[in-house]
Amino acid sequence: MKFHITPTVFIFFLSLLATMGYSQNISKKITGNVFEATSNQPIEYATIAIVQNATGKPITGTITDSNGLFTLETNATDFYIEVSFMGYAPQVFRDFKLVKNKIDLGLITLTEDLNTLGEVLVRAEKSQTEFKLDKRVFIVGSDISSTGASSLEVLNSVPSVNVSIEGVISLRGSQGVQVLINGKPSVLASADGNALGTITADMIERIEVITNPSAKYNASGTAGIINIVIKSSEKRGLNGAASLNAGVPNSNSFGLSLNKRTEMFNLFTQLGFGKRTFKTKSKSTNKDFVNDSTITNNERSTFNEKFGSLLLGTDFHINDRNVLTLSGTYAFEIEDQLANSYFDKFFEETTRTDSWLRQDNTEATNPKIRYELQYKKDFKRHEDQDLLFSALGNSFAKDQKSIYNNTTSFGDEPNTLQETRTDYKLEDFTFKLDYTHPFLEKYTLETGSQYDINNVSNDFEVRDFINEEWISNPDLTNVFNFDQKVFALYSTMAFEDDVWGLKLGLRLESTNLTTELKTTNALNKKSYANFFPSVHTSYNIHDNFSLQLGYSKRISRPGLRQLNPFNNIRNNYSISRGNPDLQPEYTDSFELTSIHKLEKASLNFSLYNRYTTDVVENIISFENSISTSQPENIGTSNTVGFEFNSKYTFARWFTVTSDFNINYFNRKGEFELEIFDFKGTRWTTSLTSKFKLPKEFDLEVAGNYNSKFASVQGEISDNFFADMGVRKKILKGKFILNLSVRDVFATRVDERIVSQPTYYTSNSSKRGRFIVFGVSYAFGKGEAMEFSGQR
Template structure:
């Protein structure tokens, strides 16, 4: 559909078809416009090509200039088109951009996973398994990525990743299960990021790109999901764009319910003391997500605003049943925790970009702030000497209030200068964070019949840090070789303050982080890549807070204010193969982590204490295979297979905490295109046991299936999904030392059925 910007009389039709210059496939949804002259920045009329690459523009007789443009292609310009009546321009060749170190090397657009020099690009909408789900559901089906029972994300065996939203640091990444899959445009997995990115995190970078709309005209979509246990997910989005403005907004409502159980057994060897615990939980989570923004295009400049707002309410009831045998005596108790949490967050970003006359020559400046306020209440009932939590058996009450405020402010400026055979990049960035955690813990006093604060547990902990950075990258090409050399410098200032004890801890340090990226194109099909980066993993705020978490009085978790940062050297050597309908990537990787941070558990007087500590080092070495293939018109698949050898050396704490082992994981997604516009998908995941400093986690495996029926020329669809078909997804593991053995088993309700409907316009 065309949108004339001026009144037209005695119009003629100018038509044509855009074809990819290499594949000769139609290029759909590209923008085509007619201008009065090359100097004119505003078109007279414009339109989108349809799915077959065809376009039609109605305009008065005269001489015009035609432009076609689309992401990933060079602008097509045709001068001096003389319109004296309807004319067909025929097939027009649309040339794709030449690839460089930042662009996709291997891409199969119909598949949800694409390989790049730096890692992977995930397109959630191309994977049926994500329908009605959250960001964590996307990551569960992503090669190289593992998701733990509490929502922690690991990349190639590392749980420390730098998670960004739209390329920026955000407090909203604190709980990824509150980001619905429907608002995510794509996810970039960057295993070995160059100097442009923060040096933070051992595992690399996960960049979540939210939908904002880039096509001319008005577009949008509606989604609805309903599932077992009355799970509900509703969402809508809309955007309007012309040559001057782009406005977009999206809203999502999510009501999710969950039940689960957890079992643990601990045996103290010397005393033959045994503790058995069983916890049953019910969860209800109501979430509201709103993302919105706009772009203003003027001259060679773009001014953009991006906003995200979250408001979530969570209700949890956890009932713990415990049986302890100590010194030949049995003791039983029940602890019931009724917990409510309100979680509000707001992201704001203002971005200015200036494009110079030379293509690729630009300056970009960004200012952003991310705010999150989490308020949690806990009402705890204790029933001693019984396994029946009845009112007449109540022996104690406790309650707790947690008020945590997180603020992240970022200022950043980037400059890119194209060179004859490469480009130069440089930038500055300041990342300023403040986490204020105020925890009030009270016990019920029978004498006064009121709740009294327990100062040995209550605490307020303030964490502040500033990271000021500068970087420079030079990238170039010579014959078949493309390369990039980067250097980043970061000055870090950390200040923690514990109000209860007036204890303050300050650190200041400066580090240099080099990066290297190289790609040798053997021919049009095969390429060899090499990447290196030096990285840092700073202790996070909750790991530094020394005050204990005593939700379970016999299993206490606390922080360690004496932690120092991990320093990581990461190497990767890979082979890329891009055939007509098949792409294969093989990566060899190695990481050495000095001062590795891991949780160490000790048992004293029948109580288990867990806290993070710096180990000597850890080493990870492995090989990764990632493949995408269109085997036939009706069958395609993608997946990954990763083998890793892990060694953990904690001999600085105790010789018994040194461990090493082998782990592997596999993911396979298969897509079947059936008659009558029906798609059927199977997603299978397996993660082998993985060693830790004091034990190992056991294997995790599950299968998801989805079937989708499309209609209205693929504008609408209905999807039926069954998650964890065989109800096998559970988490288990053990800790083994010279003094105790501890096992755990955790199972949530993971076999669920979801029915989703979607319509795009």
């Protein structure tokens, strides 16, 4: 008989053991070992309470470990000891012997209490989803918590959430998801490896899913938030996983994750290293209708990357209500890329006038450092009252050199030699303070602040080989500095009862941005402050059907690549560069969602409207067969859409997850006296089927389709691709064999077409099929998880 039920009521009960009636007498050490009477197995998480005789109030307490053992100390003089576990009759000790300030209760047996056991099993046996004001809460029951599965397996049971065999998490079909642990960012939730695999199902109390974040979160937004809440009496001991992967093209990696939990510390570490290769085929065509000339380019490139990383961190439980987290990561990457671009120039599309080969040989090294400090305090007066402070830092550097060699095979084009040098440095810092205060049973106040600092320096030089000498090109050489600071304050107020809820929020973000072209002394400063309101309301029609309505104002600030004005000269006939004068986009987002929970399925229907001003679009200018792309703010966009996603379990061995999104957009804009008004429709769909086969085999097949849609000057072509994976569990998941195939039919092609009266351009790229085989092994409890080796 196994005892993996971790009763929430007793965890909450332990958090109330703060009435310290200590006297100044000598401390007494109390020990014992708790067993189940029928099976003679140790009981983990049994509650040991020291209770004051006079008042019956608890003084202090603890819980048993995985072997049923416990130790605690008290200074109390007039007390009794109570040992209890949900579903079992408690044992009370009033007469005990004190020998050398020690009380040894020895072997303690608990017997089932049949009057309460049935009620406990009904409540705790099956996992369930609860609809809250602005989120859905998945309560992890014993049907999952006792399986020993990893947290990624638990996420697969949550409506609207899908986890691929490779461990990629998506929410309502989108992979832009932020994963939090106990309400805060954590290296354990990073997508860079398999650290989430060290969190097992029996450690998880609940999973919260937020699809339309309130003013509490960054106004720049994400596709959604998943918060994994760990039980306060989390599993002690060592958990971990080791993985070895090999693939075609070259995709070899090794990963090791370890997580050691003690009563006061949670120590975690991760080591990863490997080598990967990406092969890309690209095509481009430039047609100049004015000069009757056409230039085509067929490119084959191979990108090799060697990487290694080390993560170290700890959660220090100062006491039951205070946790301090320290962690740091160091990574180093070595990159090299070789690309061969075959150019042909035609007159009137049929007469070839020139042909040449442009070779690109690039080498780079990238050191990365990430570090974080977090402090969380829980308060005695309410289980949901807490204070969270976090400080995160990140630095990244790139030292890159490229050589471009043009060799003419036909025609009069001269042979040329160019080289570029890039010295790139980035530093990011984020400081956050969040406070949550529930009051009057149904009300909650949230308030806090955030300060983001982003500093980037990009020293870029282009040199031409002329007359046996390297000459710097002043038109393409400069130092670009980017300095952005964002300070935010927010507050939300929520009312929620069993049927209806309302949440109002307001966020203020003040932005100071400075960009500088140092060599040319071109300085650009911007300062702006904006209010970002949010409103969320929900109505639970019954336990299995809920309506949620939300509004939020969002911002999309231009990033470094969009602001950096340097030309990318890899293809001298298809140039892209940034725009330091770019303004941010602002979006008003409305969403109405109905959530249906059926016996075997969960269904979500959403209607949404997004109105965006100062829309950023890449505008192509064309001259002498050269296309130059630069982002510009072009008018407004009004998008109305419908989204449907579902998860249907046809049988225990067969589950289907589907996502469908269609929207109609109306664009209005003007740039340099040219009108850019157009309308269009865009839709995407995906279908994932999961099969649990005999002999502990899992099969997953996923298909994705993105429709063709109009762009500001042309169109984006449609594409279809399919992925599949097979997994074999050995020794109850301690070993896992994994085979995954991405883009099974090698059909995923990204193509953009610009068609104008005086010119036509098309650009397409294709990476092709990836096949990876992996072997994973688990330490301690839970299942092994594969190490993705992502960058």
